[in-house]
Amino acid sequence: MSKMVMTKKGKIADLRSAEEIKAERRKGRTGVYLVVPGMLVLFLFFALPVIVLLSMSLYARPEGAEIGEFVPALEFGNYVTVLSAYWSELVRSFGFALIATVLALLIGYPMAYLVAVRLRQHGLLQGILLVLLIAPFFSSFILRTQAWKQILADEGWVAQTLKLIAVLPADGHLTATPFAVVAGLTYNFLPFMVLPIYANLGRLDTRLLEASGDLYASPMTSFFKVTLPLSAPGVFAGTLLTFIPAAGDYVNAALLGNNRNTTMIGQVIDSRFFKVIDYPGAAALSFILMLSILILVTLYIRRFGTKELM
């Protein structure tokens, strides 16, 4: 392709004709036209807003100011205030997200394996299950979360049955509990876990499993030594796609939780923005959330990530 060569003095000589160079330059300009409009949108409405958010998190509220009135300042105390007030909500959000991610992995991996490997010879059934995996993306997730709320409600048959067989105490609840919130998170982000793993397992060469079986590996050993390592990139992508939105979610906590021990950080940010009208506090919390996720994700990528993922 390239007609550049290194001369003896180490300089790069260009052996292309003038027309060729001109043609390439024109090509280069097309590239700029292609990329600039979209990048401008990303800059104006993603990068700049994050900077605005950062500066807003440092605004101060002057003495005797009206509600919602703030002046630009460098009030780093905002961070201390919100962290000390909402530390537990922040930790809880990450805790819930972590449990939901682990549960989604435990439930999602067998689903992906079933569809991608076990049903490989059964095209029709595989197609049907794949359709069912993708379809929830297109039905309203708030409607589904609300459906869970009604299914698990105190007077619903699930709660009644559990009370009948004494799994649940007579005055117990399923909704308005941390259990319900984590279950909701797991449910809502499950397809995000399954689809990347499915994509990876779909390429799994089953002859490798036969080979390991021939070498006297038990199915269990084959799974942990062959299948799981080969599907690691899918597991990695799935866990990120589940954890990140789950940590910031507040729909599940709002619909399935209560006001005491299920409040997540997203709810706090929302209420500081819209109910309390504390823009600096809300901005500081948002920024803390973003930064902690970025740090966690970076550590996770360093520890488990492979090059081809990024």
Next chain:
Amino acid sequence: MKQKIGRWIIPGIGGLAFVYLLVPIAYIFVFSFNDAGRTNLEWRGFTFGNWQNPCGAPAVCESLVNSLQVGVVATIVSTALGTCIAIGLVRYKFRFRKLTDVLIILPLATPEVVLGASLLAQFLNLGWELGYTTIVIAHIVFCMSFVIVTVRARVSSLDPRLEEAAADLYSTPRAAFWKITFPLLVPGIVAAALLSFAMSFDDFIITNFNSGTFQTFPKFIYVAATRGIPAQANVIGSAMFIAALLVVIVGQVMAYRRRKRLAQR
């Protein structure tokens, strides 16, 4: 014997998980036939009334139309801009490579609540009134990164020799792009557009931050959830699900036929 039980563990867990995935959808579908009145909380009797008159409850259809309008515009713009970026980044050389990559990946690693809050901060700063325009902008931003990632994977996997072959056959670069490259990219672009539309249509958190009084379908349901969602919302939810099933099935059938056709050659 032990082997036999072992064989059923994965289909067993997987099958149960599919039930778990579909229970609420079945619930929504069944309760779309509930003769519910205002609050659709308990079963009161079977009726086709909700399906015959899906706009019967106030604000259901208005919010649906709003969501569709936002979704269509956001999908078209984000797919167009994202596809251009994906092609440009793969095919041309740039100086600020690392920076553009960060700008594309970072929105994917940012939770919705932060995306929503930062855009709100921006709009407050600019003094823009929240409404249709601000929602569309917000949706374009969060859909675009997904489009770029999806289409870019497709562009990188293209065989460059195809375009070279076209050039050898005296095709202009433009003709080679539109006759060879673009048709090969179409499945990826369609997938990205469908994903964008689904995400935009279903988005609540970012919308809630940037919509002001503008009502979208998820917002309507969220607000209605506190006092009872009308059965008509279930009708729309079920209809969307069925429509999505049909779209996905048609896509699968087309992909299957394509594979078969290619295999025959």
